[in-house]
Amino acid sequence: MSLRRAFQLVFLLLFFALIALTTFPLKVHLPVDLFLRMDPLLILGASLAARTLVAGFAAAVVVLGATALVGRFFCGWICPLGTTIELADDVLYKRRKRRWRNHERVARWLKYVNLLIILVAAAIGYGLSFLLDPIALFTRTMTYLVYPAAVLLSNLGLDIIRPVALEADWTSLYYANLHQPLFSAGSLAVAAVFVTIIMLNRLQRRFWCRSLCPLGGLLALAARLSPVRRVVGAGCDHDGKCKRVCETGAIDDDEFQYDPAECILCWRCVKDCHLQVNEFTLRSPMPRLTQPLDLNRRRLLTGLAGGAFGALLFHGSPARVVMSDRMIRPPGALPEDDFRKRCIRCGQCVKACPTNTLQPDWTEGGLEGLWAPLHNMRLAGCDQGCNVCGQVCPTGAIRPLPLPEKRYAKVGTAVIDQQRCIVWAEDKFCLVCDEACPYNAIYFVEQEKGKRRPFVDRTRCNGCGLCESLCPVAAEGAIIVKPDGQIRLEEGRYTAEAKRRGFKFEEGGAVDEVYSEYPVE
Amino acid sequence: MELTRREMLKIMAATGAVALWPKWATDAHAARRIVAYKGEQAATVRKVVEELGGIKKFIAKGDKVVIKPNMGFAVPPLRSSNTDPIVIRTLAELVLEAGAKSVQILDNPVHPIAMCKLRNGIAKELEDLDDVYIDLVKDEKFFADVAIPHGRKLKRTRVLRAILEADAVINAPMAKSHGGSIVSFSLKNWMGAIKNRIEWHRDINLHQAIADFATYIKPKFTILDATRALTTGGPGGPGEIKHLQTIIGGLDQVAIDSFAVGLATWNGKSYQPADIPHIKLAAEQGVGSMDLSGLITLTV
Numbered sequence: 060m061s062l063r064r065a066f067q068l069v070f071l072l073l074f075f076a077l078i079a080l081t082t083f084p085l086k087v088h089l090p091v092d093l094f095l096r097m098d099p100l101l102i103l104g105a106s107l108a109a110r111t112l113v114a115g116f117a118a119a120v121v122v123l124g125a126t127a128l129v130g131r132f133f134c135g136w137i138c139p140l141g142t143t144i145e146l147a148d149d150v151l152y153k154r155r156k157r158r159w160r161n162h163e164r165v166a167r168w169l170k171y172v173n174l175l176i177i178l179v180a181a182a183i184g185y186g187l188s189f190l191l192d193p194i195a196l197f198t199r200t201m202t203y204l205v206y207p208a209a210v211l212l213s214n215l216g217l218d219i220i221r222p223v224a225l226e227a228d229w230t231s232l233y234y235a236n237l238h239q240p241l242f243s244a245g246s247l248a249v250a251a252v253f254v255t256i257i258m259l260n261r262l263q264r265r266f267w268c269r270s271l272c273p274l275g276g277l278l279a280l281a282a283r284l285s286p287v288r289r290v291v292g293a294g295c296d297h298d299g300k301c302k303r304v305c306e307t308g309a310i311d312d313d314e315f316q317y318d319p320a321e322c323i324l325c326w327r328c329v330k331d332c333h334l335q336v337n338e339f340t341l342r343s344p345m346p347r348l349t350q351p352l353d354l355n356r357r358r359l360l361t362g363l364a365g366g367a368f369g370a371l372l373f374h375g376s377p378a379r380v381v382m383s384d385r386m387i388r389p390p391g392a393l394p395e396d397d398f399r400k401r402c403i404r405c406g407q408c409v410k411a412c413p414t415n416t417l418q419p420d421w422t423e424g425g426l427e428g429l430w431a432p433l434h435n436m437r438l439a440g441c442d443q444g445c446n447v448c449g450q451v452c453p454t455g456a457i458r459p460l461p462l463p464e465k466r467y468a469k470v471g472t473a474v475i476d477q478q479r480c481i482v483w484a485e486d487k488f489c490l491v492c493d494e495a496c497p498y499n500a501i502y503f504v505e506q507e508k509g510k511r512r513p514f515v516d517r518t519r520c521n522g523c524g525l526c527e528s529l530c531p532v533a534a535e536g537a538i539i540v541k542p543d544g545q546i547r548l549e550e551g552r553y554t555a556e557a558k559r560r561g562f563k564f565e566e567g568g569a570v571d572e573v574y575s576e577y578p579v580e
Numbered sequence: 581m582e583l584t585r586r587e588m589l590k591i592m593a594a595t596g597a598v599a600l601w602p603k604w605a606t607d608a609h610a611a612r613r614i615v616a617y618k619g620e621q622a623a624t625v626r627k628v629v630e631e632l633g634g635i636k637k638f639i640a641k642g643d644k645v646v647i648k649p650n651m652g653f654a655v656p657p658l659r660s661s662n663t664d665p666i667v668i669r670t671l672a673e674l675v676l677e678a679g680a681k682s683v684q685i686l687d688n689p690v691h692p693i694a695m696c697k698l699r700n701g702i703a704k705e706l707e708d709l710d711d712v713y714i715d716l717v718k719d720e721k722f723f724a725d726v727a728i729p730h731g732r733k734l735k736r737t738r739v740l741r742a743i744l745e746a747d748a749v750i751n752a753p754m755a756k757s758h759g760g761s762i763v764s765f766s767l768k769n770w771m772g773a774i775k776n777r778i779e780w781h782r783d784i785n786l787h788q789a790i791a792d793f794a795t796y797i798k799p800k801f802t803i804l805d806a807t808r809a810l811t812t813g814g815p816g817g818p819g820e821i822k823h824l825q826t827i828i829g830g831l832d833q834v835a836i837d838s839f840a841v842g843l844a845t846w847n848g849k850s851y852q853p854a855d856i857p858h859i860k861l862a863a864e865q866g867v868g869s870m871d872l873s874g875l876i877t878l879t880v
Contacts, residue, residue, distance in 0.1 A: 083694075084698065218721065221721075228644075228681075228682065230682060230684060230713040230715075231713055234713070234715040234717060234722070236717075236719050236721075236722075238692070238693060238694060413692060413694050413695055414692045414695065415692075439692060442654065442691075442692070442695055444654070444695075444699065445695075481782070487782075488760070488786075489760070489781060489782075490759040490760060491759075491760070491781065493759055494758075494759040494760070494814075494815065494816055495816060497816075497818070499813075529690075531778045531781045531782040532782075
């Protein structure tokens with residue numbers, strides 16, 4: 060195995076491990092969002108759209124700066140999607156005839172157009188980077204698709220050995236059963252994007268990286284500045300090996316010239332040359348680039364227009380103005396407009412959520428809300444001793460809040476549907492919502508003689524949804540959390556805002572102390 | 581002294597009755613007797629079990645034992661929504677001392693499993709005990725459908741398989757107030773052993789379902805943890821916690837619950853055992869007796 064492949068595998072495993080560790084309780088010293096923070100496109104896109112520098116951008120600056128110095132090492136050595144594409148290609152397509160030969164330059168300019176679309180839309184004020192950024196989309200593939208699938212398969216495996224475990228008295232194994240996260244049809248769309256990216260290898264190896272990846276486009280621009288260049292020494296016999304093995308087809312037809320913007324430092328030309336005449340070295344003075352930037356006026360305009368159109372799509376959508384009653388964002392989510400600009404749909408919050416109440420959006424928020432996290436309170440309430448979603452958000456779309464602040468980041472207000480509540484409508488005896496409420500926000504008032512009816516005290520309900528999750532009425536339940544009354548702050552303290560509005564969500568002394576052992580602050 | 585024939589016959593009958601007093605009648609009394617001690621948890625649990633006849637009376641060597649505590653709320657022990665970890669630990673120790681093969685501590689939790697494990701402090705308290713397995717179980721596959729032959733409304737329900745298959749089952753509830761069933765003691769604790777609680781709430785009368793299930797489930801004995809009773813806001817709390825410092829043990833769950841009713845006010849009200857419908861129904865259906873006369877051994 061080559062050194063590069065070893066690096067790739069290490070980073071891929073690290074990527075998987077960090078996603079597996081994106082869980083509650085979070086180990087604070089682990090930067091679970093490392094790969095997302097290393098991604099200059101995500102950081103740039105979110106910062107530009109939100110008109111503010113996203114916190115913790117150092118790693119992204121390092122990646123971009125290092126690329127300007129040595130070239131696209133990130134693509135060739137680190138990017139987990141790139142590694143996965145290569146591994147999949149080795150297995151699925153390597154022996155098959157491709158649509159185009161390796162060194163043919165097919166629509167390389169598209170990646171710059173994709174980049175432009177994202178940056179233009181961000182400059183106008185809309186976050187589009189989530190759609191095509193490789194780290195965001197690959198993280199999303201893991202959190203929304205691979206992780207739940209892995210749990211499903213593990214449980215099926217455990218089910219098979221369960222009878223054996225029972226016979227053999229291996230009690231721990233008998234009860235071994237992972238919590239199955241449930242996700243909406245949105246996962247299917249995530250799968251479609253990923254499968255398409257893999258299938259593009261049919262055209263050329265790493266076709267996605269060569270021609271479509273917007274992060275690749277950004278890094279390619281930086282790589283053009285790099286003083287480290289490939290040089291072909293005397294004695295080259297033009298056997299064409301280098302241009303056939305090059306991972307990204309960066310080497311020209313004549314074998315001498317290559318495009319530093321396309322080169323991902325895979326080193327294949329150096330290693331595979333039977334004459335050993337290829338080398339990478341610092342060139343001074345820097346040679347002139349032989350390949351012009353793949354952007355002409357038409358393509359530039361396409362990118363600008365695409366970005367503007369993308370922004371218009373978002374801006375013109377009614378979902379931007381009219382909120383659905385089902386749009387309960389995680390506690391600490393920025394005001395909706397800012398939230399959408401920053402949220403990159405990586406799904407880290409959804410993966411980390413211990414109760415599975417956080418779900419990727421599919422239909423509620425329109426196109427610009429696609430895959431963003433929403434609460435499904437019917438599935439589970441929001442645990443009042445947990446604040447992990449804000450801790451794992453790489454862009455600050457959900458603010459990292461200490462527990463007492465998170466508790467005051469009211470996400471909505473529970474509403475009782477008197478037509479369906481079995482106490483109101485059927486005179487049944489039930490007070491499950493009252494039992495479930497951690498803040499005593501449900502109270503009963505005698506309406507007619509002997510008929511006590513439940514009500515919600517809006518000042519004590521922070522929308523945690525425990526009532527909704529447990530209501531015995533079928534389907535939607537008769538008590539539903541709606542976004543009304545939510546507290547969404549760009550900055551400042553939720554406790555202060557809640558106090559200003561006369562809200563109070565308190566459990567009482569000792570409990571807070573014990574809870575505070577677990578969350579990361 | 582002259583005796584009429586009638587009196588003579590009475591004396592003879594009485595003498596005969598004493599002489600021939602069957603063992604089952606004594607056992608029946610022992611089966612009804614309940615014991616309540618005040619004091620520090622571990623020692624008190626041990627005293628109560630000793631007073632009931634010792635753990636060996638209930639657990640045989642090699643038994644597979646299931647303990648069913650309340651541990652289904654994702655809150656720390658101080659909230660009193662779960663049975664105290666030390667009480668559970670002491671019971672597990674006793675069972676192991678009697679030579680049991682294994683102890684499973686099981687509950688079908690109300691809150692998410694992971695969060696319960698994180699906060700209820702039970703696994704941490706018992707981590708050094710071998711052959712003890714603590715599991716929170718929600719998934720359908722761990723339950724089996726059973727008939728409740730003496731149930732009035734509840735005819736079938738799905739119960740934790742392990743409980744059905746165990747050699748001995750011990751009930752270890754927490755004393756709590758309860759929004760639905762007024763109190764949650766021994767009888768109510770079994771709601772954590774079944775799968776479909778919604779049905780009990782929504783489709784049949786909750787009290788009747790509790791009483792019906794009590795006709796089916798036969799724990800070897802019950803230890804009710806009333807050391808820190810949750811007297812308001814139960815079962816999940818938060819609520820007022822009354823430090824009763826009492827452990828109540830016995831074989832008759834109706835008697836235990838009837839006794840516990842009188843220990844405190846529940847959600848601010850005083851109750852007689854017969855005021856709690858599920859206790860009254862359980863007594864009616866022959867699960868046990870609400871009549872406490874001559875039953876209690878109480879030491880302060």
